[in-house]
Amino acid sequence: MAKPMTKTQLVAALADEMGSDKKSAGGALDAIISVITREVSNGGAVTLPGVGKFYCRERPERMVRNPATGEQIRKEADKVVKVTVAKALKDSVND
Known part of the structure; x- marks a missing residue:
């Protein structure tokens, strides 16, 4: 089994896929996580x-x-x- 991808590796891959820098890719990932956390914790x-x-x-x-x-x-x-x-x-x- 392969090792899981770390957040840093995920941000780098996301930035590469988006053609963007790591800072904006990290912000996008954090925003997605925040929305999912808020929605699920409220029962959605x-x-x-x-x-x-x-x-x-x-x-x-x-x-x-x-x-x-x-x-x-x-x-x-x-x-x-x-x-x-x-x-x-x-x-x-x-x-």
Whole structure:
């Protein structure tokens, strides 16, 4: 498995793709992250065409097991962020 791309590498690749400098590419990436974070934390969803959909899902209260002791404990209801990968991205990986 290849090492994940760092933010610095992503900004450099984005700047190259945009034909722009790294500062404006970094600003664009930070703006996208900010919009996704704000929208999902407010209960909305964001779809990036060709990449996927980011959304918040509520999980109900449930019983879980402590792996160290085997004791069952009740876990409160919580929210988690989910990402559904777009079919186009899945297909590009399997080609």
